[in-house]
Amino acid sequence: MNGRLGRTMTLGVLVTATLMSGCSAPVSEEAQAPPSESHRDPDDHEGHDHPADGGPAPEGMTERDEPRYPVGAEVILTADHMAGMDGATATIVGAYETYTYSVDYTPTTGGDPVEDHRWVVQEEIRDAGGDLLPDGTEVTLAAEHMTGMDGATATIASSTGETVYIVDLEVDGMTMTNHKWVVESEIEPAS
Incomplete structure (x- = not known):
């Protein structure tokens, strides 16, 4: 028994x-599909969607007069915002004069907090005004660089007044147009 x-x-x-x-x-099909590109921060978090086309610069941005790297210039990137970016050849699409910030935030879609996201410009922060925001300031993002970024509450980690650029590049076989943002110290002239 x-x-x-x-x-x-x-x-x-x-x-x-x-x-x-x-x-x-x-x-869902969206959950099954691999992200278009993962974003890499110093803590090496990955899996955040990064669009292949970043779209135009936000309204109200001031173009830099006579930037070191003019529109159309071919450059080498030294930034490592995402896998395959450091050492990639890129083409300058736009050069702007604004304050640029590294931010810490938690995506509105949930998931792990993102630390040291580089970069968000003054014009991508809601109600930012025209003055430099001090480190530690809590802000609301109006950027759409990655899924869950627009509307997220963020904290300013650091800032710079360097010229900031939009670039076209190829990363790990994927063509990215209008990638936002790369600051001047993350760019070298192409030989």
Whole structure:
């Protein structure tokens, strides 16, 4: 009798497990698709969507007069914002005069906090005004560099007044247009 009871219980457990697995919510196509590009920060967090086309510069930005790297110039990037970026050849799309910030934030879509996201410009911070925001200031982002960024609460980690650039580049076989942002110290002339 013990053997028969054991087989019956085992069969019951298997049937229950099979039925329960059939009741789980389906995984959406979006969740199954790999992200277009993962963003790399010093803490090496990955998996945040990074669009292949960053779109135009925010309204109200001031173009830099006679930037070191003019529009159309081919340059080498020394930034490591994402895998494959350091050493990549890029083309300058725009050069701007503004304050640029590294920020810490938690995506509005959930997930792990993002630390030291480089970069967000003054014009991508809601109600930022025209003055430099001090480190530690809590702000609301109006940038769409990655999924879950727009509307996120962030803290200013650091800032710079360097010329900031939009670039086109190829990273790990993926062409990225209008990538935002790279500051002047993260660029070298192409030989």
